Amino acid sequence: MAKLTSQTVKAMAQELYGYELTDEAAAAVANAAGAMVTHSRRLGSLDLSGVQPPFGYPTLLAEAERIRKRG
């Protein structure tokens, strides 16, 4: 499993979100984040070439129209 340190996690939380983690919480997050990184490596090994993400222009258009009418 990929390893992240508590210090790295604390620094990322502070830099990206302005969020202070306790040492105890950072250790727990580092452990969980390590599992996430391992999982994302598995995702990275999938062959997704030519597979479109589930994004549709009709959805964007319909939601924008709804917001416009709502005012």
Next chain:
Amino acid sequence: MANLSQLLDFDVAALSQKLRAREISPVELTQAYLDRIEAVDERLVAYITVTADLARETARKAEAEITAGRWRGPFHGVPIGLKDLCYTKGILTTGGSKILGEFVPKYDATVWTRLSEAGAVLLGKLNLHEFAYGATTNNPHWGTCHNPYDLNRIPGGSSGGSAAAIVARTAAATIGTDTGGSIRIPAACCGCVGLKQTWSRVSRYGVMPLSDSLDHAGPITRSVRDAALMLNIIAGYDPNDATSSREPVPDYTSRLGGDLKGMRAGVIRELNTGVSEPVSRAFNAALKQLGALGAAVEEVSIPSFAEGSLVTMVVLMAEALEFHEQWMRERPDDYGADVRALIETSMTITAVNYVRAQRERNLILAEALGALANHAVLLAPTLATVAPRIDDSGYDMIANMVRFTGPFNATGQPVLSIPTGLSNEGLPLSMQIIGKPFDEATVLRAADAYERARGPLPTPKL
């Protein structure tokens, strides 16, 4: 009968009439283009691959079919080029990169399948900014592409080769792609027409992605009518691209040729700030011209557009990172320095920001639809300045270049960039005409009327 050098000046609309009437031969026309490429492309570097033998063979077939009375339509026998981001079966397709420097696809992009079935002749694959990730076409792997109006300036990007070839008369029409402005920026820098139609209107199957939810493939052409003719062929649902739209495809040429009486056009206040004097002067003159054609031109405000290009950049960078992540781990040194830096910068974009940017697209489009409820089209300059010099193309300049184009990738609306004249230095200036989603016909109608009133631009001396 036109001589061979005159042939190169004709747009597709004019060429197709002469080809159909057998006043000119596809074989002679193709050879004239190949000779022109041979004569000027060493200085221009618009092509990565020239498919001369294939072009001659296709032209001979087109000639035989036309002679036998089997005319396939306006692109039959017309020599074109494709941005080297579009897959072509059996033909090198590099994406402008070193990483794919020997990649030969096993199938064609749908845009090329459709143009090929329409009888188009492929001259070759056109230079671009590496992986379409940039706005200069200063390509470290395949050569810096130059602006036909001033070889010391960029042609814009990422579809720089596609626009340079149109203006330098080394292709009659080309395909570009646009994720943050990559059709419109080079069209503006080089002085030709670039159309980014509604997102999903044209299949992206076989077009190397930069950012899936923002990418478009579309026409770069010599005239508005040519853009309409090309859109007629490439638009429409494609079972190989689940995101392609099933909206009916009209004949995009059917509303060309008239004036603009009764049309209301809105000038977007937020996209008409901080522009250079030549851009402002030409844009204002174009607005007057539109008024003279019968349009009611007035200012509109779309506040979210002021930051619209940032929303596009967050989405673009996050999605581009997803595509490049494995190569970045395995072959980072094979990227050009600027593209590598952009991908590394993408690593700072959080999932939260990405999702919020995607949701913000709804708000931006809602504001745009509000402005379009009372206006048939919206107007804005394409760029704030003329084409920058090749040695003056740092990150700040690129961010400035997408300022007016980027918002429309977030909204997915149709936008056409059209030249508004030349500056005192002899460099092209342009404006964008923006429409309602899937209303390319109105955008083309307005652009065509303006183009006829404006008259032809002086061609560059190469």
